[in-house]
Amino acid sequence: MKRFVLGLFTLTLAVACQKPTTTEAKTAAGGDSGAPVAKWTGGSISAAELDAQMFDQRKQALDQMLVRKLVEQKAKAENLTPEALWKREVTDKVKKPTDADMKQFYDEQSKRQPLPPFEQVKEQIAQYMERPALQAAQTAYVDQLKKELKVEVNLKPPRVEVAAEGPSKGPASAPVTIVEFSDFECPYCSKAEDTVKQVMKAYDGKIRLVYRDFPLPFHPHAEKAAEAAQCAADQGKYWEMHEKLFANQQKLEAPALKGYAKDLGLDQAKFDKCLDGGDKAKVVEANKAAGSKVGVTGTPAFFINGYQLTGAQPFEEFKNLIDQELAKR
Template sequence: MTQAATSSPRQSKNAVASVNGQIITSEQIEKPLASQLYRMQQEIYNLKRTQLEQTIAQILLQKEADKKGISLDQFVKEVILPQGVQVSDEEVEKYYTQNQESLKEWKGTQEELKQQIKTSLEEQKYYQKINEYIQTLISRNKVEIYLQDPPLPSVNITAGNSPSSGPSNAPLTIIELSDYQCPSCRQTYGVTKRIMETFKGRIRWVFKDFPLGQNPVSVKAAEASRCAADQSKFWEYHDLLFGTTQELTTDKLKDLAKQLNLDMDKFSACLDSGQYRNNVLQEAQEFAAQGVDRTPSFVINGKLLPGGPSFERFKDLIDRELSRHK
């Protein structure tokens, strides 16, 4: 492809190319990549944050060593770890017992393996004790961090008529894009339930189906949840879907409906007819076009958070958003 002549008109300051005068903007190419670009920016941020924390620790530790007129290495040995670190045989055996599956590929002797485990545990304790000491220094010094998390990308995904919980006029709306078959979604389910309870009355929670790759089992489960919603039992059915460990066959989907005493004639007719299949697939295509490429993902007041965050990370994001609406 040849580069456009420099005399070509630039109709937009965000133009990155033109085809026969038709401008292609940065927004056009970044929108489908929203989730991927954010994750890359997050990786860069994490690298910078780690380096920043190491630099802060170096400054604080060096200051303490200078006060005593000794080297940093000497300060660590004499002040932070005067007794060194010890790992008992019991600790080695406990680690060995709890991690036998991951250690089964070991090619050396058992004695060599346990010595390696001991060395690894000693190293962990060494850095743990140093980090604990650094935290005490941080609490005693004026340390301010200005490095900012990368901003969440904006997406145009709205609640629409999807099932929701919480007041419709809540200052914060969170839209969950999830897949009943997705292992990460199942792991995050406990976090989302805890978040919904913690912020009850202050947020509106919306659930949208996003069966990645149009997995037929995921699609059918999504259809089933909508059939349950027709009988005002969406959230109860949603909880059963995430709670079961059994394969989500059509028969299983119907068994779950029976547990909620749904009208089985209506539920079966709805599920067997596939009346919601096209709706599920169409929404999934729309989410993918917005740059969502993994489940679970969350839209927090129009900002995309890809992946399943920890409770602490999620709570921090929500607290910050709510503080803006006081």
């Protein structure tokens, strides 16, 4: 039983571009959690960062425990062992790769690096190739169980005060504000775009979305892309440039950015001067600093009325927090 539960969450944890960072934040109760609980020359760890990590650990433990108990209950109702139920509903539904598929994969990898004989690594190759389908089957079955057994999760992350400053969509008076810290070169941020649009549509008029830049250091073009969006904002085309950048994540070099400005009909001379001169570098840096202060360690990071949700999470995760906030009104 332990094996399949751990397997599920091992496969589903990678939902964000990650970077360790220090944090500083204020809790909803007003206490300053920015004071470091550990510090050294050149860095520190704040109480906010520690709280966020402890929540992540509790959330992961809750998710694993919930899956285990749901499967155990369902298996008992059908007079099966949990392992037998999991095999029927998940493992057996995953199509096994053929020997030909595995040999083709092996031959391609052999061109890049020396490998043991095919027969020795055949089982590992099969597991690797099955992984995406296994993840999908696991997620689908767990979602089915949650709906069938009417699961409600009330565990919330620590609440922090986040400055809602930057380009925004939705009414300023909306009861729920989502502040998103994101990176134009992060694939998980691109993946999250569709979910954000789904959220905005489902809660039309009830959500204000504020976008703030958090370019990560290992994405070489992310910072300049963020500056390009801010330069476009000066000409009233922030969201149009925003869409262009996410649609062209593999082409974010300066010449490409200038080409997108041309496509959008911007004043090319003004845009080029803004981009080349680094006019918006301080804006982007201020956004990054704001993200670090509230515990952002990876992108995308969302704050829903101050409650953090990290990564390209499914719509249901947003819905859970948003519905709880709306219920208070």
